[in-house]
Amino acid sequence: MPKYTTLSQVQQAIRSGAESCESLVQYYLGRIEASRALNAYVEVYAEEALARARELDAQYREKPEAAGRLHGMVLSHKDVICYKDHRVSAGSKILEGFTSLFTATALERLLAEGAILIGRTNCDEFAMGSTNETSYFGPVKNAADPTKVPGGSSGGSAVAVQADTCLASLGSDTGGSVRQPAAFCGVVGFKPTYGRISRYGLLAYGSSFDQIGPLTHSVEDAALLLEIMAGPDEYDSTASSREVPAYSRQLDFGGKARLAYFNTALEHPSLDPGIRQACDGLIGRLRAEGHTVEGVDFEYLDYIIPAYYVLTTAEASSNLSRYDGIRYGYRSPDAGNLMSTYKRSRTEGFGTEAKRRIMLGTFVLSAGYYDAYYAKAQKVRRLIRGKTEAIFKSYDFILMPAAPGPAWNLGEKMDEPVAMYLADIFTVQANMAGIPALALPVGAHPGGLPVGLQFMAPKFEEGKLLAFGRYLEALLPGSA
DSSP: OOOOOSHHHHHHHHHHTSOOHHHHHHHHHHHHHHTGGGOOEEEEOHHHHHHHHHHHHHHHHHOGGGOOTTTTOEEEEETTBOOTTSBOOTTOGGGTTOBOSSOOHHHHHHHHTTOEEEEEEOOSGGGOOSSSOSOTTOOOOBTTBTTBOOOSSSHHHHHHHHTTSSSEEEEEESSSTTHHHHHHHTSEEEEOOTTSBOOTTBOOSSTTTOEEEEEESOHHHHHHHHHHHBSOBTTBTTSOOSOOOOGGGOOOOOSOOEEEEEHHHHTOTTSOHHHHHHHHHHHHHHHHTTOEEEEEOOTTHHHHHHHHHHHHHHHHHHHGGGOSSSSSSOOOTTOOSHHHHHHHHHHHHSOHHHHHHHHHHHHHHSTTTIIIIIIHHHHHHHHHHHHHHHHTTTOSEEEEESSSSSOOBTTSSTTOHHHHHHTTTTTHHHHHHTOOEEEEEEEEOTTSOEEEEEEEOSTTOHHHHHHHHHHHHHHOTTOO
16 A cells, blocks of 8 residues: 555545555554554554444445545544543553543544544653653654654654554644654644634643644645634633634645744754754745745743743643542552542652642742742743734744754653753744744754754734645655
């Protein structure tokens, strides 16, 4: 079977009789088995996926014109997105044995259009990490080089697409958790505007930051998935009520774009020379094509990470307080009374990184420290958002590295949490400002690993950003 990179290729093969949903699922199950050592999946829905494929095939033979827009789409989803009557654990022991009572709105909308779910993918515990090494189920390995990390926290989803075990996957992005692993794994990763996709059914880490986003082989498929998932939801008051454009039918980019890049980013001491070379090469190529690409000052770059981690750990402290060993999930067998149930269950159920962030968040929200840390971080967030919006008054997009370097060795940063946090320096701006961002593969690092760059656009300008991404795919050697 050929490696399909777009749903349109799959659907053409189905129309010609060369493929069926069942043959596709069989192929992807074979790929999952062949790549099991990468540890991308925590659960595979093998029998269920095959049964659904046969059902969809029967419906298609009976009435092909009634097929959903995602007929033939085999999809995986990150282990923080709920699927009714299936386990969801957020990569944590604390949710051991828990079965979801409902399906996330985003998943529900995809299933209604004919998608087939093949499994849930491994992730950093409660999406807390940049390497996919904090999972209770063990680290995920990069398919390009299994000694390297895949990025996080949606590393399992990125590797699932990279290793051709599904056509696309759903991740979540709190500070770069879709885009950074997409860059490390050489796939497309998209984070929409905050509120563009309902968060109902997404286990919360940072409620004012989290967004569901797709990882795909192509911008074309990312646009279609966004189009189907986006829109208002009565179960999520933060979901935008704005009309959803037909993103998948508006992918022609005309005219010349104006792009900004941050001088402080490309001159940053943490930026790997190979990544800087990729940025410089793309800037030169865009200028040669007639686009305007200019450096601008952004004086808040080094304040983004401290402010982000103050705010997200505060929100995590609140969100994760519900996992207490009383109502569901893991309960310590050694607990003897109410207080020891709380203490032992949370101590034994949460991993080191989750506990670190819970404690940091509790500290910055505590009496005497709230104004010094949390309130000040909120002010920094407003400054970052305001400066970003001011840049977009003169430019269409912001060009930025997706990470300071290529994927690093497994275990390299696990004992240096601050070094791991700093790996998010170029991605968290989009979450702080609530704007859409797209990570695209642009080729290979001199060391041979995939390299991805990201592009940011103003709020709710997903259509324009995706169209530009599709244009870049044709322009760049590393894209689909």
